[in-house]
Amino acid sequence: MPIVISPSLSIDTGNTIAIQADSGLYLSRIARGDLNPIEAAKGSIDQWSRFKVTILANGQIALQADSGLYLSRIARGDLNPIEASKKSIDQWSQFKVTTLANGQIALQADSGLYLSRIGRGDKNPIEAAKGSIDQWSQFKVVLA
Numbered sequence: 787m788p789i790v791i792s793p794s795l796s797i798d799t800g801n802t803i804a805i806q807a808d809s810g811l812y813l814s815r816i817a818r819g820d821l822n823p824i825e826a827a828k829g830s831i832d833q834w835s836r837f838k839v840t841i842l843a844n845g846q847i848a849l850q851a852d853s854g855l856y857l858s859r860i861a862r863g864d865l866n867p868i869e870a871s872k873k874s875i876d877q878w879s880q881f882k883v884t885t886l887a888n889g890q891i892a893l894q895a896d897s898g899l900y901l902s903r904i905g906r907g908d909k910n911p912i913e914a915a916k917g918s919i920d921q922w923s924q925f926k927v928v929l930a
Contacts, residue, residue, distance in 0.1 A: 787841065788841070789841060789845075789847070789883050789885070790885065791885055791889065791890075791891060791927050792885075792889040795889070795927065795929070797839050797841075797847075797927065797929070798839070798841060799839060799840050799841045800838070800839065800840075801838070801839045801929060802836050802837065802838050802839070802929070802930045803836070803837055803839055803849075803927050803928060803929060803930055804831040804835050804836055804837070804927075804928045804930040805835075805837065805925045805926070805927055805928075806925060806926040806927075806928065807826035807903040807910070807912075807922075807925060808903060808921050808922055808924060808925075809826050809903060809910060810829070811826040811827055811828055811829060811910065812826070812827075812828040812829075812830070812831055812835040813825070813826055813827075813828075813835060813837075813912055813925075814826075814827045814828045814832070814834045814835040815834045815835075815851045815852060815853060815870045816834070821869060821871075822851065822853060822855065822869050822870040822871060823867055823868070823869050823911055823912075824851075824857060824867075824868045824869060824870065824911070824912045825909055825910050825911050825912060826903045826910040826912065827909075827910065831928070831930050833852050834851075834852055835930075836852060836930045837849040837850060837851060837857070838850040840875065842875070842880060844880070845882075846880040846881055846882050846883070847880070847881055847883055847893075848875045848879050848880055848881070849879075849881070851870035853870055854873075855870040855871055855872060855873060856870070856871075856872040856873075856874070856875055856879040857869070857870055857871075857872075857879060857881075858870075858871050858872045858876070858878045858879040859878045859879075859895040859896060859897060859914045860878070865913060865915075866895065866897060866899065866913050866914040866915065867911055867912070867913050868895075868901060868911075868912045868913060868914065877896050878895075878896055880896060881893040881894060881895060881901070882894040884919065886919070886924060888924070889926070890924045890925055890926050890927070891924070891925055891927055892919045892923050892924060892925070893923075893925065895914035897914050898917075899914040899915055899916060899917060900914070900915075900916040900917075900918070900919055900923040901913070901914055901915075901916075901923060901925075902914075902915045902916045902920070902922045902923040903922045903923075904922070
């Protein structure tokens with residue numbers, strides 16, 4: 787069953803989407819050695835900023851990066867970055883979608899925390915970091 791984002795946009799399993807942060811930058815897989823963090827890093831949609839959607843039986847979604855790996859919350863001490871790291875869907879790679887009145891979405895990780903753009907110097911990693919939805923945890927979805 788598709789997830790309705792707005793009257794003019796719904797997503798379904800197999801759709802490829804791009805996700806735009808509050809900064810106007812698109813989320814992208816950034817290859818850093820063995821790590822593939824997701825960051826708000828691209829001014830336009832390219833192969834690294836496209837994610838294939840799988841809608842799960844529980845109504846949540848999984849997002850698959852261009853590498854074939856699924857986005858997942860990775861617990862690193864007090865940080866919970868989102869990385870393209872899983873070969874298959876597990877509990878850490880499932881996200882609850884909340885559609886917002888402004889036509890955007892918020893994504894909630896298994897921890898209950900919302901994904902958010904976090905400013906860290908010249909990088910804008912996406913982390914499961916917010917207990918409630920704020921301006922940095924609202925994302926625009928575009929069919930890519």
